[in-house]
Amino acid sequence: MDERNAELVVKSDRDAIPKKNRDIDLSDQNLLSLLLRLAIPSVIALSINALQQLLNAIFLASLGARAIAAVSLTMPLIVLVAAVGEGIGVGTASFISRHLGAGNALEAGRGASTALTLAAPIGITITIALLINLRSIFVVLGATPSILPMAVDYATILLPGAVMMLLSIVSGFIARAEGNTRFSMWTTLSAFILNAVLDPIFIFLLGLGLRGAALATLLSELAAISFYIAYFAKRLGTVLVRTSQISLRVDRIRQLALIGAPATTTSILTALAGMFLYGAAARFGDEFIAAVGIAARILTIGALPITGFCIGSQAVLGFGWGARDFARVMKVAKFMVSITVAISVAYSAAVIVFARPLVRLFSDNDKVTDIAVSTCIVFHLFFGLYGIQRVVTTMLQAVGRARLSAVVSFARQGYLFIPAVLLFPVISGFSGVLASQAIAELGAGMIALYVMLRQFAELRRGGPAHSARNREGSLS
Structure with a gap:
């Protein structure tokens, strides 16, 4: 038919x-x-x-x-x-x-x-x-x-x-x-x-x-x-x-695939990044693997509410974009940034201040605890930027910006982290493992911030300057 x-x-x-x-x-x-x-x-x-x-x-x-x-x-x-x-x-x-x-x-x-x-x-x-x-x-x-x-x-x-x-x-x-x-x-x-x-x-x-x-x-x-x-x-x-x-219809399937592909790739990159992280820690002994595992778990706990908040809010962004209400899209994005940054900054500060008692919930081994405390602190130094990363990725997915979404979402666990975790531990030992996560978090946050400011500027100008034909194509 x-x-x-x-x-x-x-x-x-x-x-x-x-x-x-x-x-x-x-x-x-x-x-x-x-x-x-x-x-x-x-x-x-x-x-x-x-x-x-x-x-x-x-x-x-x-x-x-x-x-x-x-x-x-x-x-x-x-x-x-x-x-x-x-x-x-x-x-x-x-x-x-x-x-x-x-x-x-x-x-x-x-x-x-x-x-x-x-x-x-x-x-x-x-x-x-x-x-x-x-x-x-x-x-x-x-x-x-x-x-x-x-x-x-x-x-x-x-x-x-x-x-x-x-x-x-x-x-x-x-x-x-x-x-x-x-x-x-x-x-x-x-x-x-x-x-x-x-x-x-x-x-x-x-x-x-x-x-x-x-x-x-x-x-x-x-x-x-x-x-x-x-x-x-x-x-x-x-x-x-x-x-x-x-x-x-080919163009419909193409839209679904292009927007979704970065999300699939990001999940796979996250799994690969975890393998590389534990592989790098394994060079230094079992205690270091355990310590990194504890720090990564605490980091994941902090990411959960931010990720959930962005997933739940994505529909509002996409709805506003489809209605060509760009002022609403920017207002929603600003609300999301305010809330997620507040959560990520508060969480990272709490982890840094209370790192030792938090780690003690997962380990009673003194050596593992000492390593995990310093690992937690470094891992969370720039976690305050995670809220911006998630919001920008969600916004780009919601409005159909597949390529730009890939640039932002691949940074944290992909092209910034994986090369760093493969190289830095060879140069600086376990400190290089810690630096890899911190540098990837900081770099990904800066990339997301830059993209966000560019997107906000575009929205203030009344959205993308598409012709009627391009606008129809973006929604078909």
Whole structure:
């Protein structure tokens, strides 16, 4: 069916008129209230995801070190699937919010329906490729003969759920793009509670061990995607997701891919950066690995509320851009910068002042504590700039600036950090490891600040000087 006929089918379908979103009005003029109502559920949902990983680790710890090692080897595979899902989700969310702002809910529905249609075969392809090469992948990742069978058993049960996980991630971005962050939060919470209940039942009561942990996670993913299926079927949001809305037009798919690609690459770069960081620390002994791990965990905890706030607020930026209300876009961005910088500066100051008692929560080893304290302080010296980095990346994704988004988002864990962590430790020892993180944080912050000021100047001039044709193309 060609595009013109597809549009006639949609227009003739009375169900194609989407319902009004019952939860959030993205055009609300009380911006601070709007941002908080969108962002707080996203922060909670992100925190629940982190808590779920911690809970799984607690249950698996009772199965022994080999079980933990087997699950750890599977994590890079899950990170890959999540990165692909995040990329598709970011591109889709940007597409949806901009078209909702432009008053074109039907086109937003086409983007959402098409993204979910593409996500399924992509997830199946990734799953099959991973399952076929599972043993070889684990050997490359360093699995020993005693751990390899356990890792294969765990991943063989878990990976078939990768399609559901990918679809769930994309669905969450769709719900947030139309302002329904609360539904996304409750879905995440419900899946977490189910996983928490099933873990001890499957692992201990039924005696399934590691396989039980994988099965519990699989069923929680099934529950999450079931909630989203009901959400779209009952039309609880603004965007209409239907098979009649699917449109595999090249320019539409290109938009989704170009905007989402930097997000996927950034997630993969983050995983690689972690590998290089621990590899650099490993040269100096186990205590240094442990210390870096503690500092990185504390850094991640501080990043969670900022990341969640930006994810929740992205829809407002995209909506304003789609409505060509550039003054609103700049006002929203300034609100976001004020809040995220305040959080990141306050958190970094608290960590620097209370580094030792914080580290003591994770270690009672005096040598590890001493190393971790200095590591925490250096890691957080320029963390106050992280809020600017996240806001600028989110803003660029929201308005469809794919290339510029890549320049900003790749800096912190990519082209600044990875070369530094490979070079500086060779020159300066462990001090070089610390300097790598500090320099990458500072450099990425300065790049983001420069880009932000340029974007604000452009918005003050009335937005990008596009012709009517280019403007239409940016929203199609």
